[in-house]
Amino acid sequence: MELEWVLSISLGICLVLVSAWKWKHKEVRFPPGPMPLPFLGNLLQLNPKDLPKSLLALSHKYGPVYTLYLGPRRVVVLCGHEALKEALVDHGEQFCGRGKIAPVERTFKGLGIVMANGERWKKLRHFTLVTLKNFGMGKCSIEERIQEEAQYLLEKFRKTKGLPFDPTYLLNCTTSNIICSIVFGRRFEYEDKTFLSMLDLTNKLFFELSTPWAKEKGNPSPEFTVNSLALTALNLFTAGTDTVSSTLKYALLLMMKYPEVEEKVHQEIDNVIGRNRVPAVKDRVNMPYTNAVIHEIQRLVDILPAGLPHKVTEDTEFRGYLLPKDTNIITLLGSALHDPQYFSDPEIFNPQHFLDEEGCFKKIDAFVPFSSGKRACVGESMARMELFLYFTTILQSFSLKSSLTPTDIDITPQQNGFLNVPPIYELCLIPR
Template structure:
């Protein structure tokens, strides 16, 4: 989805969809995923207990049951399959790519990794698993994770939106219905908002006393009404994955840290980190 070819297709889909080529593959992949979800929905239906929902699919099925007399209800099987697919899609690659980028930055900056180890040892220690309440006591780890997300720049152009009415913006009229891309990249790298916008530097999120410093320009999840639905979940996952991994392990590169190249493998719809090898050494 992030290759130059996909972006080209995205721009000219109305014509290119009539031609054969690699761009048609994504529809086959999505159809396979939808078929997998349809199977799962069927299994949930067969074992559903209205009084004990087990997951999102069960909750949706229960709502479908409640609204079954309403012909205009949005709670139907098609929407169940597509919403589950959407959550699956939006919730997996995003967090895993951020983790992959994060591990790479930590190998390139061993001094940052060492400070994270130190804070984890002080606050959590080695005798219990990290939990989300620890985050408020760990400004350095929190700052590193923010910096990983800022520099990873996962969805640089955001997803397409469209204006719902004629809109004036900086002296230009954008007519109703125009597709717009509210760029996140320029905000995340804004030199007016970050002291080292183009470097990987957790100090971007720390004050002079080492306390976590919020920054309004931190918006990898976008903002406004359509802000990422999974923001809280993603932030919890990132904290728990990073701390749990670093509590037990040291990430060691196979090359000299200064030779690590962090240039993305692709940068289109999403920023895809380069492939790399690492050693995970028990501490």
């Protein structure tokens, strides 16, 4: 009898919870979505090993705007370029809040440019943009520092003497040094213990400032406290190191898998730059094929498939639904980068996606690896500069070889989650 009583009570509680969910869901006019389980929400319907694919699959049933429960937390998911543009651009002010990211909330606590909201975020964003724009540490511009650092990378590459090696460590070091040159006004040798320790902390999303810092010490405004500025610096390190280095790692892998593409890039480099002059950003306008290849690499590998979470800053009418203030939003950037309305055969690597019939580079609105709207990546222009300069500098000097045949090269990420982490591989660099 006791077991029957417990089961009856449990069933009654579940029915009450489900009924309450149905009533609340209907009352505030949320988008449709799968029925959640008490406490678990829709977690059992998601594949933790490939969350973006699970989210995209649900959109096929419930539409480009749907509601999902991650445990007890309710989120609205946006899929496809049209829905993303309508939210992030057309309703940019309402969708510019930053949603919570549970694994890093304990570290950032709403501080730093990535996690901040409201006036704090606006001031930090302005401060960061002005700092990057007016970059005047030393006598070198950002482009010159990237060119200089790329030459240090070439020195390390030459020391491999054509033998197979994993490029991950060197790519992480070189891209991190660009941020070091901005934050500290200097670069570090790749073997420097301090530099390696800093890289380790960056990779773990953890940063501690051990000595006092008197910028704005007397300013009560929380966006310019030591912690806030230190965490903003950490944001720059994390975004400027991991995303760029991972994209470059994918780029080298894809060139080995598609040697015919690599050969065309070699030809364009030889025709426009030659083999002696250092590549410059100004060359990009005269290199439509190489530019298209880099865009296609970013599109296909989709480093940040679910983007960073947003939240609405006020009660918002959107596509006939009412989203209450602070509703968390998942912007599935990968659904735009693989949107078949904008990219034919979106799962296939094809630089022609970004070339017109005359072979000229063409922009595509659905290309949003840096997100879009008010919360778009503040370092987008610098990241694009890095990708072009590193990619052309490496292929100007080397041909890429793998121990595998091109058809056997697997580009499947070793992890599909918050980031699409590139697979582990080795390559040989053959001097040209």
